[in-house]
Amino acid sequence: DSGVTQTPKHLITATGQRVTLRCSPRSGDLSVYWYQQSLDQGLQFLIQYYNGEERAKGNILERFSAQQFPDLHSELNLSSLELGDSALYFCASSDYRGLGGELFFGEGSRLTVL
Amino acid sequence: AQKVTQAQTEISVVEKEDVTLDCVYETRDTTYYLFWYKQPPSGELVFLIRRNSFDEQNEISGRYSWNFQKSTSSFNFTITASQVVDSAVYFCALSEARSSGSARQLTFGSGTQLTVLP
Numbered sequence: 001d002s003g004v005t006q007t008p009k010h011l012i013t014a015t016g017q018r019v020t021l022r023c024s025p026r027s028g029d030l031s032v033y034w035y036q037q038s039l040d041q042g043l044q045f046l047i048q049y050y051n052g053e054e055r056a057k058g059n060i061l062e063r064f065s066a067q068q069f070p071d072l073h074s075e076l077n078l079s080s081l082e083l084g085d086s087a088l089y090f091c092a093s094s095d096y097r098g099l100g101g102e103l104f105f106g107e108g109s110r111l112t113v114l
Numbered sequence: 115a116q117k118v119t120q121a122q123t124e125i126s127v128v129e130k131e132d133v134t135l136d137c138v139y140e141t142r143d144t145t146y147y148l149f150w151y152k153q154p155p156s157g158e159l160v161f162l163i164r165r166n167s168f169d170e171q172n173e174i175s176g177r178y179s180w181n182f183q184k185s186t187s188s189f190n191f192t193i194t195a196s197q198v199v200d201s202a203v204y205f206c207a208l209s210e211a212r213s214s215g216s217a218r219q220l221t222f223g224s225g226t227q228l229t230v231l232p
Binding site: 002033042043045048056058088090092102103104105106107108110 | 149151156157158159160161164205219220221222223224225
């Protein structure tokens with residue numbers, strides 16, 4: 001158990017819909033990262049937050065957005081969903097050091113868009 | 115831009131065989147970190163090891179060992195006496211070191227699917 005909690009574990013929805021994925025980082029970790037894992041793209045970095053502020057953006061679509069709340073939990077919002085958005089979405093957290101610290105991953109949220 | 119290459123897409127071995135998973139990386143930074151993660155069939159990503167660019171000592175942890183060679187930009191992972199429970203996808207990842215609290219992200223390789231047959 002990494003200490004990172006993600007909900008929901010599984011989600012099935014239709015094209016055009018909007019979903020929200022939730023992540024609670026490990027106790028004390030200030031950084032939250034979102035990754036997307038798909039068969040064709042592999043593990044892709046989407047976005048990072050540190051103590052409520054956005055710190056880095058990767059290959060995140062404009063239809064996707066995220067935020068980190070004062071209690072440090074984070075949400076990833078996916079809108080106007082397309083079939084290609086079906087993937088496993090991971091949240092990870094790391095401690096304040098950032099430098100060289102490993103990322104601890106949650107179990108992922110598997111999104112299926114029909 | 116940093117890049118991680120895991121050329122072996124799939125490897126299949128028989129239990130008790132040794133197996134080495136290759137990882138080659140590219141970075142322009144002199145300070146960076148390398149990682150290995152395991153993704154078992156259940157799907158979660160499990161951290162295995164971290165190595166910084168200044169520490170080229172090889173590391174052994176039980177049946178696992180890692181060979182870091184800066185000269186060839188490689189960070190290979192060997193499992194000795196493999197077991198069926200080792201069956202998983204293994205990812206190598208690279209992180210460029212920056213100031214504390216700043217943006218830091220892992221760039222992952224495409225992964226190697228290891229199947230250990232009984």
